[in-house]
Amino acid sequence: MQLGVNVPNFGPGTDPGLLRDWARITEGLGYDLLMVSDHVAVTPDVAERYPEPFYEPFTTLSWLAGITTKVRLGTTVLILPYRHPLLVARMATNLDRLSGGRLVLGVGVGWARQEFDALGVPFTARGRLTDEYLTTLRDAWRTDTEDGATPIPVWVGGHSAAALRRTARFGDAWHPLRLPLPRMRTVLSNHSLPAFAPRIALRLTTTPVDDPERPAGVGTIEQILDDLDQLRLLGADTVVLDPYHGDPDETRRPHTAWQALTEVAAHWRTAP
Numbered sequence: 665m666q667l668g669v670n671v672p673n674f675g676p677g678t679d680p681g682l683l684r685d686w687a688r689i690t691e692g693l694g695y696d697l698l699m700v701s702d703h704v705a706v707t708p709d710v711a712e713r714y715p716e717p718f719y720e721p722f723t724t725l726s727w728l729a730g731i732t733t734k735v736r737l738g739t740t741v742l743i744l745p746y747r748h749p750l751l752v753a754r755m756a757t758n759l760d761r762l763s764g765g766r767l768v769l770g771v772g773v774g775w776a777r778q779e780f781d782a783l784g785v786p787f788t789a790r791g792r793l794t795d796e797y798l799t800t801l802r803d804a805w806r807t808d809t810e811d812g813a814t815p816i817p818v819w820v821g822g823h824s825a826a827a828l829r830r831t832a833r834f835g836d837a838w839h840p841l842r843l844p845l846p847r848m849r850t851v852l853s854n855h856s857l858p859a860f861a862p863r864i865a866l867r868l869t870t871t872p873v874d875d876p877e878r879p880a881g882v883g884t885i886e887q888i889l890d891d892l893d894q895l896r897l898l899g900a901d902t903v904v905l906d907p908y909h910g911d912p913d914e915t916r917r918p919h920t921a922w923q924a925l926t927e928v929a930a931h932w933r934t935a936p
Contacts, residue, residue: 665896667932668697668904669925670740670863674718675915680727682918683719687728689922691735693929697768698732699740699863699904700724704747707778715912722755729763738768740863740904741821741839745774745785745793749800756801757808760816770839771798772821791826798834819861823847828855837861837901845880845894852898859901864891866905868924881905885927892932 671686672678690698702721703710710718725737737759744752760767773790774780780787798818805815819839820831828851831838837859840848848862864881866888873883880891895903905928907921908914914921 665892665900666696666902667892667928668699668736668738668902669695670699670701670904670906670908672908672915672918673700673721673724674703674714674716675912676715677913677916677918678717678719682915683724683728684731686918687731687735689925691732693925694933695735695925695929697736697738697902697904698728699738699768699770702739702742702746703776703779704743705779705782707776707782709776709778713910722759725767726759726762729759729766736766736768737763738819739770740841741770741772741819743774744771744797745780745790746783749797750804752797753801753804753808756816757805761813765814768817768819770819770821773827791830795830795834798830802834823851828857831857839863842879842906844877845891848895849898860895860899861902861904862895862900863904863906864895865909866907866921866924866928867909868927885931888928889931892928 669690671690673683687698700721701714703714703718706716706718721739721742729737756767756769773794777787780790817836818834819837820827820835821839821841823840823843835858838857839861841863842865843862852860865879867882868885869883871884872887881888892903905925907924
């Protein structure tokens with residue numbers, strides 16, 4: 665099972681130098697995947713959680729592709745209805761080729777109604793548009809794939825019934841975001857999905873977290889390693905660790921996240 669990192673590409677502490685540091689640390693620690701988030705119009709509902717500056721994911725990943733050499737690069741998740749699908753197909757294909765086949769395209773339907781309004785995209789049609797755009801993406805790639813090229817993997821986010829149907833129909837993996845372990849176990853036992861690549865929290869504590877509602881990835885290093893092992897037993901191909909916990913000021917203090925990532929990487933490599 666591979667491990668990835670969700671890197672904050674937003675917030676008051678984020679700038680090109682910090683993004684460069686995140687990329688070098690992620691790759692230097694031996695993580696397999698670096699992912700970033702997506703918003704286009706930072707409307708008030710978005711800014712409350714993910715304030716400016718917000719670095720656009722394709723641009724950011726293209727730049728980081730030139731800084732890194734081995735780590736895969738991805739979106740967690742690209743809000744698919746925000747862009748014309750042929751534009752997404754072209755940008756994704758170009759980024760994948762320029763990076764040496766390292767792109768993972770995580771996609772979702774989106775949640776920020778004000779952002780949909782600002783972009784002129786009907787919020788209530790976002791599920792239907794996502795399905796249509798995924799069809800267009802697949803068709804465009806089918807006619808544009810170079811001989812011998814590996815198709816770009818598509819991870820589908822969400823955990824609603826529609827999202828699970830979308831995963832089974834279009835996806836290469838189900839990519840749930842911060843779901844409790846029991847919920848993921850239930851979904852996987854009741855649905856036939858192509859693969860499993862969850863994103864979980866990462867918050868390292870010095871004492872065990874005894875709360876029965878403890879999110880996966882929160883607790884002592886022993887608890888986190890056990891969470892990772894449980895996800896491996898559930899069939900996870902990749903687990904993405906998300907060290908951002910909703911406070912934009914955290915982006916000014918990345919060293920706490922880097923320390924947690926360093927400890928997980930060191931223990932994961934030595935685990936039996």
